[in-house]
Amino acid sequence: MNNDKRSIDGDQIFWGLFLVAVGSILLVGRLGIANPSWMIRHYWPLIVIVIGASKLFHRRTIWGGLWLMTIGGWLQMVTLHIYGFTYGSSWPILLIVLGAGIVLRTIAESARRRDAEKGERHV
Numbered sequence: 001m002n003n004d005k006r007s008i009d010g011d012q013i014f015w016g017l018f019l020v021a022v023g024s025i026l027l028v029g030r031l032g033i034a035n036p037s038w039m040i041r042h043y044w045p046l047i048v049i050v051i052g053a054s055k056l057f058h059r060r061t062i063w064g065g066l067w068l069m070t071i072g073g074w075l076q077m078v079t080l081h082i083y084g085f086t087y088g089s090s091w092p093i094l095l096i097v098l099g100a101g102i103v104l105r106t107i108a109e110s111a112r113r114r115d116a117e118k119g120e121r122h123v
Contacts, residue, residue, distance in 0.1 A: 010057040018050055024084055045079055047073030070097050 029036035052068025054062040074094060077085045 011054065014054050014057065018054075042079060043076070045072045045075035048075060063101065067098075067101065070094070072100075 009071075012025075017098045025034075025036050025039060028034045049069050049072035052072055055065030055068065058065075071094070074090065074097075077083065078087055078090060
């Protein structure tokens, strides 16, 4: 009996599904059902969000993934003028999110170190 455990590569599944979605959008355009150029013009920041989401699958790049998703979300809000956001009026939001992210990351890493030290003492 072979006990070779094979894990599923989340990255490959994620990017495979991404390509299926892009292909579907382009096919819908070719069939005349929707206008992909309009969709790309208005929703291109979703690509940044998708790239950030793909990084969430790896523990060492989770903060980079969250940052990319935040920037993509901000770009989407600016592109669609949600709440009247423009590049010039809303960039301080990125400073606020960056500062909050630094604080949260520091707290999370401190808690992780503390848990690791507790584990070493009880061994």
